[in-house]
Amino acid sequence: MKKKGIAIALALGILAPTLHPVKAATKEVKIESVTFNGSRVPATVEEMSKPFTTASVVVKYSNGKTKKFPLTYKELFKTTDKFKMSNGEVFQAGTPTDYYGDPITDKSVDGKPVHYVSDAPDANSLLRPMKDGSLYLVSHYEYDSLDNAGNPAWRRVPASMTLTKLYQNMKTGELKVSTVDKIDFSAVNGLWVPCNGSLTPWNTHLGSEEYEPDARSFEFDTPDKLSQSTAHLKDFAKLYFDDEKKANPYNYGFIPEVFVSSDGMTRVVKHYSTGRRSNELMVVMPDERTAYFGDDGEYTTLFMYVADKPRDLSAGTLYAAKFTQTSAENGGAGNLEWIKLGHARDSEIKRMIDKGIKFSDIFEVSDVPKEGFIPVKQYSGQSANYGKIEYLKLKPGxxxxxxxxxxxxxxxxxxxxxxxxxxxxxxxxxxDKKVYVAISDIGKGMEKNDQDPTDHIQFAKVKAGAVYELSLKPGQKNITGEPISSGYVASTMKALLVGEDLAQPDAYGNKANVNKIAGPDNLSFSEDYRTLFIGEDSSQHINNFVWAYNVDTKKLSRVLSIPAGAEATGLQAVDNRNGFSYLMSNFQHPGDELDNFAPTAVKIEDVKKAVDATYGIDQAGAVGYIHGLPNIKKLQEELKKQPKTQQRKNR
Structure with missing residues (x-):
């Protein structure tokens, strides 16, 4: 065996042990490597308008033989597909429900009421099988792009999640929809912009609430000059509660946890002790206590949470990172220190909200420098304060x-x-005790800016973005020298994969190199494949891609292209569900922003027509998965079951 093969096999953890010379003659066949053969870029209007892949997985054995597994994309359902819900009503999968469980009606066109339907399916959690082998899938519906009159509906329409029970073909692994039902969020005041999500080690789903409404604007906006943040929240409350007065920004911006029982019943809890931010998602570490968050938007922060008890997110300590730059080369790098923000229980914070706490109860504010006030610049949910320096003073206690x-x-x-x-x-x-973080656009706060209150990050702009690697270590202390009770504390951050902006668009209108990542968004890691999967949300690629990056061989392979103008969402690497492996992958808002591309290889109007014919522009997204991934453990077990006569043939 060549040294390169040994290295790959070691990385997979499946190399045969060194054998005694007498036993060498009967050496068993082992898996030497598992690699992706990447898909080509879609080249025709037909290929660009639908999910497309020519990718495959190639398994190489120690006897020199190989086996190829072609990959295909399987659509489970569109957001516009109709299902009978548990309340007896039939409505579309992407239709949000109100406080009473009824579908929310779009009355934007006089005399033509219709149900809202999201075109933006996002996170998936394909739960581990129940005791009877049943499979359930939790999926997000992030927002509605447009109402029936063609007006933007983003954020102002309440969001939703579904629970799908799946039928699994035990011969092929193919998944089919058995039932779809809406998850009830009435106990937590509804769901605000659920973006990405994750599956916990204890088999619950962690959702998200992105772009938290700005409490300062909500309190101080005047009726004649409402910020987007305030206007969206008031519309949300009117549609969800049928009562605008129930709008409260402090009800949103948290992490909801969805518990699913073996009979398909669901229960939702919002975790207020994890902090309030623009939650992209929360990911829990193997210790089942430590977690990290994506904080989407401009001028945002990296946070860490350490729960008091494993598998219990109801109480814990919250930290924020201070980044000290060590390099600006190749996407940049730096060290991380952690600032303790405080400890809380969900019940404590919920009690504050229920008592009607306001922004002005917490801070004094000034729009100009003032003694005793601290200047900060941070993302404020598209409020009137967005992009401005604020001067804040904390009130006592x-x-x-x-x-x-x-x-x-x-x-x-x-x-x-x-x-x-x-x-x-x-x-x-x-x-390897690594966390990977996607930065879809290296710019704005991450560039040098002497006008900002601080300028910790001074990287070169890369519109195509990068994926960063955080190294986790035990025995770390916070910035004041207190021990952090976790063995998974991030100490360094460096770019792992960096996109490449093009000086001029290519023939398909792409503004970034199609053989590199652009706008990395969803991430998911497969332990069995030793592979980081990356889904794009980019204005740089006319077709966004899903990638596979082997962390040992450093090979980057394109495994899927989604419809032009769509965002790749719902990414989840599933190593084993009843003996089968999957890569869950959705897409949202197909056809969006295609006018920003000017291809010469195809006509943009032809691309738009083809997308519209199948999904409708900004009308429907799809929930699905990549089928055909071989289950590594099953392949290993099959080799062990080979008769000795077959093993001797491999000498």
Whole structure:
């Protein structure tokens, strides 16, 4: 066996042990490597308008033989597909429901009421099988792009999740929909912009609430000049509760946990002790206590949470990162220190919200420099304060309220870095103790800017973005020297994969190199494949891609192209479900923003027509998966079952 083969096999953890010379003659066949043969880029209008792949997985054995597994994309359902819900009503999968469980009606066109339907399916959690082998899938519906009149509906329409029971073909592994039902969020005041999500080690789903409404704007906006943040929240409350007065920004911006029982019943809890931010998602480490968050938007912060008890996110300690740059080369690198924001229980923070706490109860504010006030610049949910420097002074005794209700503002006041731009998905590599973080656009706060209150990050702009690697270590202390009770504390951050902006668009209108990542968003890691999967949300590629990056061989392979103008979402690497492996992968808002591309190889109008014919422009997204991935453990077991006569043939 060549040294290169040995290295790959070692990385897979499946290399045969050294044998005694007498036994060498009967050496068993082993898997030497598992690699992806990447898909080509779609070249025709037909290929560009639908999910497309020519990718495959190639398994190489120690006897020199190989086996090829072609990959295909399987669509489970569109958001516009109709299902009978548990309340007896039939409506579309992407239709949000109100406080009473009824479908929310779009009345934007006089005399033509219709149900809202999301075109934006996002996170998937294909749960581990129940005791009877049943499979359930939790899926997000992030927002509605347009109402029936063609007006933007983003954020102002309440969001939803579904629970899908799946039928699994035990011969082929193919999945089919058995039932689809809406998950009830009435106990937690509804669901605000659920973006990405994750599956916990204890088999619950962690959702998200992105672009938290700005409490400062909500309190101080005047009726004649409402910010987007306030206007969206008021519309949300009217549609969800049928009562605009129930709008409260402090009800949203948290992590909801969805519990699913073996009979398909669901229960939802929002975790207020994890802090309030623009949650892309929360990812839990193997210790079942430590977690990291994506904080999407401009001028955002990296946060860490350490729960008091494993598998219990109802109480814990929250930290924010201070980034100290060590390099600006190849996407940049730096060291991380952690600032303790505070400790809380869900019940404590919920009690504050229920009592009607306001922004002005927590902070004094000034729009100009003032003695005793700290300047901060942070993302504020598209509010009137967006992009501005704020001058804040904490009111006496309000440390806990600030830490868990105004988490990013308070972190910035204490010296944390609030300069990250478009911090998206995260994934954990348990064996190597690494966390991967997607930055879809290296720009704005991450560039040098002497006008900002702090300038911790000074990277060169890369519109195509990068994926960063965080190294986790035990025995770490926070910035004041107190021990952090976790063995999974990130100490360094460096770019792992960096996109490449093009000086001029290519023939298909792509503004970034199609053989590299652009706008990395969703991340998911497969321990069996030793592979980081990356889904794109890019204005740089006319067709966004899903990639496979082997962390040992450093090979990057394109495994899927989604419809032009769509965002790749719902990414989840599933190593084993009843003996089969999957890569869950959705797409949302196909056809969106195609006018920003000017291809010469095809006509953009032809691409738009083809997308519209199948999905409708900004009308329907799809929930699905990549089929055909071989289950590594099953392949290993099959080799062990080979008769000895077959093994001797391999001498």
């Amino acid at each position: 309000m440390e806990k309220a600030a830490a868990f209700l105004e988490t990013r503002r308070y972190a910035a006041m204490l010296g944390a870095t609030s300069e990250f731009n478009k911090m998206e998905g995260l994934a954990v590599n348990a064996k």
